[in-house]
Amino acid sequence: MTVAADPLPVKRRMRVSRKALPYLLSLPALLVCIGILIPFFTAVWYSLQRYRLSQPWNRGMNWGENYIDFLTDPSFWNTLKVSLLYAGLTVTFQLILGLAIALLLQKRTRLNNLISIMLLMPLMTAPALAALMFKLMTNPNFGILSYFAQSIGFTDFRWGASPDTALFTVILVDIWVYTPFIMILLLAGLRSLPTQPFEAAALDGVPRFQQFWRITLPMLTPHILTASLFRLLESIQQFDIIYAMTQGGPGDTLMVFQVEAYLNFFQSTNVGRSAALLIILWAITFFLSNIFIKNWLRLRERARGGV
Amino acid sequence: MYDKEKGLIDAYRRGSMSRRSLLRALGALGMTTATASVLVNAAATRALAADFDWKKHSGTGIKLLLNKHPYTDAMIANLDNFKEMSGMEVAYDVFPEDVYFDKVTAALSSRSSEYDAFMTGAYMTWTYGPAGWIEDLNEWISDDSKTNPNYNWEDMLPGVRASCAWNGKPGAPLGTDGAKQWCIPWGYEQNNLTYNTAMMSKAGVDVPQNLEELVEAAAAVQAGNDGIYGIGVRGSRSWATIHPGFLSGYANFGQKDLNLSDDGKLSAAMNTDVSRDFHNHWVKMIQESGAADWSTHTWYQVGTDLGAGKSAMIYDADILGYFMNGGGNAMEGELAFAPFAANPAETLPTPNIWIWSLAMSSFSKNKDAAWTFLQWASGPEHGLFGAAEMDFVNPVRQSVWDDAGFRERLASSYPGYVEMHDLSAPGASIKFTPQPLFFDLTTDWAAMLQKMVAKEVPVDEGLDQLADNVNKQLKDAGLG
Numbered sequence: 127m128t129v130a131a132d133p134l135p136v137k138r139r140m141r142v143s144r145k146a147l148p149y150l151l152s153l154p155a156l157l158v159c160i161g162i163l164i165p166f167f168t169a170v171w172y173s174l175q176r177y178r179l180s181q182p183w184n185r186g187m188n189w190g191e192n193y194i195d196f197l198t199d200p201s202f203w204n205t206l207k208v209s210l211l212y213a214g215l216t217v218t219f220q221l222i223l224g225l226a227i228a229l230l231l232q233k234r235t236r237l238n239n240l241i242s243i244m245l246l247m248p249l250m251t252a253p254a255l256a257a258l259m260f261k262l263m264t265n266p267n268f269g270i271l272s273y274f275a276q277s278i279g280f281t282d283f284r285w286g287a288s289p290d291t292a293l294f295t296v297i298l299v300d301i302w303v304y305t306p307f308i309m310i311l312l313l314a315g316l317r318s319l320p321t322q323p324f325e326a327a328a329l330d331g332v333p334r335f336q337q338f339w340r341i342t343l344p345m346l347t348p349h350i351l352t353a354s355l356f357r358l359l360e361s362i363q364q365f366d367i368i369y370a371m372t373q374g375g376p377g378d379t380l381m382v383f384q385v386e387a388y389l390n391f392f393q394s395t396n397v398g399r400s401a402a403l404l405i406i407l408w409a410i411t412f413f414l415s416n417i418f419i420k421n422w423l424r425l426r427e428r429a430r431g432g433v
Numbered sequence: 434m435y436d437k438e439k440g441l442i443d444a445y446r447r448g449s450m451s452r453r454s455l456l457r458a459l460g461a462l463g464m465t466t467a468t469a470s471v472l473v474n475a476a477a478t479r480a481l482a483a484d485f486d487w488k489k490h491s492g493t494g495i496k497l498l499l500n501k502h503p504y505t506d507a508m509i510a511n512l513d514n515f516k517e518m519s520g521m522e523v524a525y526d527v528f529p530e531d532v533y534f535d536k537v538t539a540a541l542s543s544r545s546s547e548y549d550a551f552m553t554g555a556y557m558t559w560t561y562g563p564a565g566w567i568e569d570l571n572e573w574i575s576d577d578s579k580t581n582p583n584y585n586w587e588d589m590l591p592g593v594r595a596s597c598a599w600n601g602k603p604g605a606p607l608g609t610d611g612a613k614q615w616c617i618p619w620g621y622e623q624n625n626l627t628y629n630t631a632m633m634s635k636a637g638v639d640v641p642q643n644l645e646e647l648v649e650a651a652a653a654v655q656a657g658n659d660g661i662y663g664i665g666v667r668g669s670r671s672w673a674t675i676h677p678g679f680l681s682g683y684a685n686f687g688q689k690d691l692n693l694s695d696d697g698k699l700s701a702a703m704n705t706d707v708s709r710d711f712h713n714h715w716v717k718m719i720q721e722s723g724a725a726d727w728s729t730h731t732w733y734q735v736g737t738d739l740g741a742g743k744s745a746m747i748y749d750a751d752i753l754g755y756f757m758n759g760g761g762n763a764m765e766g767e768l769a770f771a772p773f774a775a776n777p778a779e780t781l782p783t784p785n786i787w788i789w790s791l792a793m794s795s796f797s798k799n800k801d802a803a804w805t806f807l808q809w810a811s812g813p814e815h816g817l818f819g820a821a822e823m824d825f826v827n828p829v830r831q832s833v834w835d836d837a838g839f840r841e842r843l844a845s846s847y848p849g850y851v852e853m854h855d856l857s858a859p860g861a862s863i864k865f866t867p868q869p870l871f872f873d874l875t876t877d878w879a880a881m882l883q884k885m886v887a888k889e890v891p892v893d894e895g896l897d898q899l900a901d902n903v904n905k906q907l908k909d910a911g912l913g
Contacts (some may be wrong), residue, residue, distance in 0.1 A: 128694065164854035178869075179542050179560070179564050180559075180560040180563055180564050180870075181563065181564075181869055181910065181911075182563075182565065184910070184911060207668040236579045261729070264726075265726065266724070266725040267738070267743050282726055284726060285726070286729060287725065287726035287727065287728045287729050287888045288724070288728070288882075288887060289883075289889055290887075331863075340651070364502055371729075372669075372670065372728070372729060373643070373670045373671060374670055375669065375670030375728055375729075375880060375883050376670065376879050376883040376884070376886075376887055377670075377883045377884035377887065377889055378836075378880060378884075385616055389876070392535045392538050392539075393672075393872045393873070393876060394870070394872055394876075395538065395542070395560055395564070396873075420522060
């Protein structure tokens, strides 16, 4: 005798599986999230401690003391100033240059495509390597850039070795490496713009310059914001170019957050101060990201016809 | 092997013949230098193995963390003899110096057992030791069952040996009774002058005898030669800028980095009148005759500029001058060496020293085997092999310095080097105050020096700022 299978438990099992499915699907994301959150909260925990690896007997909670110390520490304010200046200047110059190059390459021709591919090459160079290349090129004895500088009258231009020109030098390296990133994003944006507004403007005899200000730039703004956000977040966390070039010097000229935190950890073994610096950097990054994302969403809504 | 060769090698082993004479005699018998060296090393290894059970850890393995350096090259060149003698496997990772110490800190602070032993400097042990990351090697050195009877610990130069031992009390002198032997000296550097003889004579400049003369000589030799600068010293924003010529000259004026009070508290000592005068001279020297990109110069740029004929003098590690006088550099054979006492009132130099050393990780799972390697690598046989056949200078063992062949080799290829070493060795020691904030304070010192040279801050004001900053850090760390 055969017994017919009870359909009810099968249905119940299916219902349970269906209920569990969203959780199962989000499990990998949850695991990744945990993998991110554990180091983050560990850093927060360390930042609230007096924790120097060379003095394990001195370790203990000092709660917000590391942060409070920053308020009266001129070197912290210098770090904040240099980091913001570096990020602001690099992103501004890269945007201007990247946009200019993208406009020049906007038309799809074989030559333009070839040039845009070639211009991407610096982006494939490791930033630390690029910094070392520039260090050689700015060497006063044999560097080609030093040679050019001398030949146009800058006989004592010291590049990364002088506090007067060090910021300019590292910004130059950053521009060389990352302008192609902005260029390629904006080029993609430019090529995806609808053609009708430009055709209408041309029919009405609107000058090219006006077209750029009134049509191209507003329509490209979401792309500009996206590119700026990516670059700004990366620039404010700059480490490799500056460390490879000058280790934060001369003096404290280039002492940005990441370099300061790195030296605090690896050279001073001051885990507490290093972690506190990185948490502040995270807070700045978070704040900037929020501003950008809110503006980006607003612009996207406007582009879709929202209020 | 033929009887004649055997007889010669036995005579060398008995000590009745120098290594150089032996190699020469073997050469006369038709043996190439390379073959002869291999045979001599193999014979030395067999002799070494006769008195101690080197096979005790046979079949086990250890892993080393090494810096890319001629000392490392010398060790690797001789490593097969150790492996054959001990039956141990020895793996190693070699990193360039730019990242080496960060790698060590990362490995030790994460309590990794990957590396059993590693290269270090004595200054680093002031961090690693109190943190509990490295072993006090006295335990092994004094244990007859674990240490080769011919290891001859007393053969190590006393000042160098003491510099690797510290009791961990901030401000306490190195090498006192009860101090822990955090590392074993391997090779060391004194800081003196190396100069380009052709450039000096072209400019008609005599070798300077003190700091004031050095400032003048650097400017004069620069003016008397086209396209060069007068003096190479380190300038990067790092502790490494302070420890070579700068501190050697500073200490010669009787100056200290820190004061230690009766109640054991440390305070800054670099803003005295004598120190201000010293800093003024130093800063002036770099501004007038230093490299244009001085603030990025590490030992590497200081050395290569001298070797390439871009600078006339360096006040830096003697071995840097040694390496630049050979190795196919453009200025090979053009360099000479001079002991240097910066203080006109002093006749002898007092160089601060850097000691490449070997330390044992506390997280090693194979400590006795690691010690077997350490005692071989720092033993008299390997020391002599490295010094005579490779570029393992300066040796830390008196027996190597006494070896006629080694001295003869230095005297013939590096005129004045041995005399310079012998003259400055009595005053050579670590001039820093041992304390765990070493890297913080010396890096700040270097950063302030950069500001002074760049005229961002006057010397007097800069030294006061530095002293205030140092005192604050010492106080925050409970040391001041």
